[in-house]
Amino acid sequence: MASVEELQRKVNELEAKLAAAQGNVVPMRQKIDVMSSEVVDSNPYSRLMALKRMGIVNNYEKIRELSVAVVGVGGVGSVTAEMLTRCGIGKLILYDYDKVELANMNRLFFQPHQAGLSKVDAAAATLQAINPDVSIETYNYNITTIDNFQKFCDSISKGSLTDGPVDLVLSCVDNFEARMAINTACNELNQRWFESGVSENAVSGHIQFIIPGETACFACAPPLVVASKIDEKTLKREGVCAASLPTTMGIVAGFLVQNSLKFLLGFGNVSHYLGYSALTDFFPTMSLKPNPQCEDSYCRTRQAEFKAKPVAVELATEVTEDAKPIHDDNEWGISLVDENSPEEETPTLSLVDGVQVAYSIPVDNSTPESSTGGAVAASELSLEELMQQMKSM
Amino acid sequence: MVDEGTRKTLSSIPLLKTKAGPRDKELWTTRLKEEYQALIKYVQNNKEADNDWFRLESDKTGTKWFGKCWYIHNLLKYEFDLEFDIPITYPTTAPELALPGLDGKTAKMYRGGKICLTDHFKPLWARNVPRFGIAHAMALGLGPWLAVEIPDLIEKGVVKYQEKSEEAK
Ligand SMILES: [Zn+2]
Numbered sequence: 001m002a003s004v005e006e007l008q009r010k011v012n013e014l015e016a017k018l019a020a021a022q023g024n025v026v027p028m029r030q031k032i033d034v035m036s037s038e039v040v041d042s043n044p045y046s047r048l049m050a051l052k053r054m055g056i057v058n059n060y061e062k063i064r065e066l067s068v069a070v071v072g073v074g075g076v077g078s079v080t081a082e083m084l085t086r087c088g089i090g091k092l093i094l095y096d097y098d099k100v101e102l103a104n105m106n107r108l109f110f111q112p113h114q115a116g117l118s119k120v121d122a123a124a125a126t127l128q129a130i131n132p133d134v135s136i137e138t139y140n141y142n143i144t145t146i147d148n149f150q151k152f153c154d155s156i157s158k159g160s161l162t163d164g165p166v167d168l169v170l171s172c173v174d175n176f177e178a179r180m181a182i183n184t185a186c187n188e189l190n191q192r193w194f195e196s197g198v199s200e201n202a203v204s205g206h207i208q209f210i211i212p213g214e215t216a217c218f219a220c221a222p223p224l225v226v227a228s229k230i231d232e233k234t235l236k237r238e239g240v241c242a243a244s245l246p247t248t249m250g251i252v253a254g255f256l257v258q259n260s261l262k263f264l265l266g267f268g269n270v271s272h273y274l275g276y277s278a279l280t281d282f283f284p285t286m287s288l289k290p291n292p293q294c295e296d297s298y299c300r301t302r303q304a305e306f307k308a309k310p311v312a313v314e315l316a317t318e319v320t321e322d323a324k325p326i327h328d329d330n331e332w333g334i335s336l337v338d339e340n341s342p343e344e345e346t347p348t349l350s351l352v353d354g355v356q357v358a359y360s361i362p363v364d365n366s367t368p369e370s371s372t373g374g375a376v377a378a379s380e381l382s383l384e385e386l387m388q389q390m391k392s393m
Numbered sequence: 394m395v396d397e398g399t400r401k402t403l404s405s406i407p408l409l410k411t412k413a414g415p416r417d418k419e420l421w422t423t424r425l426k427e428e429y430q431a432l433i434k435y436v437q438n439n440k441e442a443d444n445d446w447f448r449l450e451s452d453k454t455g456t457k458w459f460g461k462c463w464y465i466h467n468l469l470k471y472e473f474d475l476e477f478d479i480p481i482t483y484p485t486t487a488p489e490l491a492l493p494g495l496d497g498k499t500a501k502m503y504r505g506g507k508i509c510l511t512d513h514f515k516p517l518w519a520r521n522v523p524r525f526g527i528a529h530a531m532a533l534g535l536g537p538w539l540a541v542e543i544p545d546l547i548e549k550g551v552v553k554y555q556e557k558s559e560e561a562k
Pocket of ligand 1: 216217218219220290291294295296299300
């Protein structure tokens with residue numbers, strides 16, 4: 001007998017199909033085998049392939065072989081997935097455990113008739129209609145729980161079109177726990193990923209490119225925030241958790257996909273950190289080195305691996321043969337780490353003006369907040385006995 | 394900063410020692426024992442202070458927690474189901490406490506009835522990894538949340554008093 005979960009999934013699938021059928025009576029176009037640069041009104045790729053003719057991208061059609069995981073299909077993730085779909089990405093893997101709600105309609109992408117559907121199913125239906133060439137895989141679960149985390153890791157490490165690791169993971173989640181879970185997975189799997197975020201007051205955002213061992217991971221420092229120039233005292237949080245604007249989310253999604261494309265197709269400079277302050281139209285960029293004392297042991301392992309690598313092997317993006325040498329005003333800061341310059345990194349971060357840590361953690365973390373309760377003493381009781389004691393209180 | 398009452402409550406809860414999450418097998422069992430010890434002590438403290446306000450239990454793995462919390466307003470007791478999962482990133486990240494019965498009834502919640510925490514919570518939690526546990530999350534997160542939100546929700550008529558139907562409990 002099918003489990004309730006399976007049945008629920010089936011119902012969701014059918015609902016998504018029904019909604020897709022109701023909302024979209026236009027027949028789907030045929031799949032296209034090879035991207036053509038022919039400029040005819042029926043070719044959805046002609047303007048993208050024009051990037052090649054203009055010398056911006058050397059091998060645009062390579063995008064058909066690439067796979068990207070988008071974690072979180074909300075205000076940023078859904079727009080990110082749509083952009084990648086329209087760009088003709090080979091494969092998209094979508095993760096979310098939320099449903100579409102009418103309260104989401106201040107954001108882009110989802111439509112009122114999709115309310116009640118799971119976000120991944122609703123998104124897959126829309127995206128598949130926009131571009132049937134994209135292979136789309138969906139996972140409707142919370143990646144932070146013990147049951148799902150391993151499934152999440154497996155789907156990333158075997159998610160490409162050739163059953164290898166995906167080319168890039170994009171974090172479009174809205175909470176610290178999920179970001180940390182993605183960070184944990186990507187450090188373990190040595191998987192490159194972009195973190196993205198929009199502040200709870202909706203007027204700032206950022207993206208951050210994380211190459212395990214080479215750039216700072218999400219656990220290397222407390223969360224970074226772009227200074228919003230709002231006096232904390234005037235910031236009212238009474239009565240609401242979070243605000244959101246389609247503009248800020250769309251801008252952050254645009255930054256995210258733009259830098260993803262540059263990384264995936266090897267053109268331009270990939271920003272390691274790009275912030276956005278909406279109130280002042282301020283866009284700080286910087287590069288962040290990993291923290292040698294990072295709490296994440298896999299981050300430290302990746303750092304050691306990176307240090308052991310010969311110089312000039314890792315240059316973040318593919319370097320084409322005629323690439324110019326990296327010059328001095330390379331402010332996004334990929335620098336060749338020279339083994340002869342013993343640059344002792346202190347755990348203190350060098351942040352660009354306008355970006356700060358959300359909070360500080362004392363270096364000497366051994367003195368706890370004043371406590372009169374002391375520490376728990378080792379208990380003679382077993383876990384079962386303690387559970388029973390708690391239950392009978 | 395955190396108010397004096399919360400600070401005092403917080404400081405009387407025993408601190409935990411083991412930095413281990415659900416993926417750490419044996420160390421997680423050690424951590425779970427500490428969690429239960431701290432919770433038991435906290436409930437005892439609450440009873441002594443005549444401020445008993447929640448019960449919690451977990452499944453065998455200690456990753457799924459459920460229970461009840463209640464709030465007394467004008468001599469009436471309002472009770473709510475409470476649940477949360479322990480994320481694999483615990484205790485670096487705090488559990489997200491949820492009151493599913495109030496989902497959609499207040500703006501001070503995220504999806505699924507997860508309560509909205511104050512700006513003080515995350516920095517204080519981060520500075521106290523791994524010493525803070527579930528009991529601290531309850532005292533620092535849910536306690537103050539109930540004290541602010543429930544009277545407001547009762548006043549707005551969103552939360553209504555329900556007679557106990559089952560007397561024997
Ligand atoms: Zn790190």
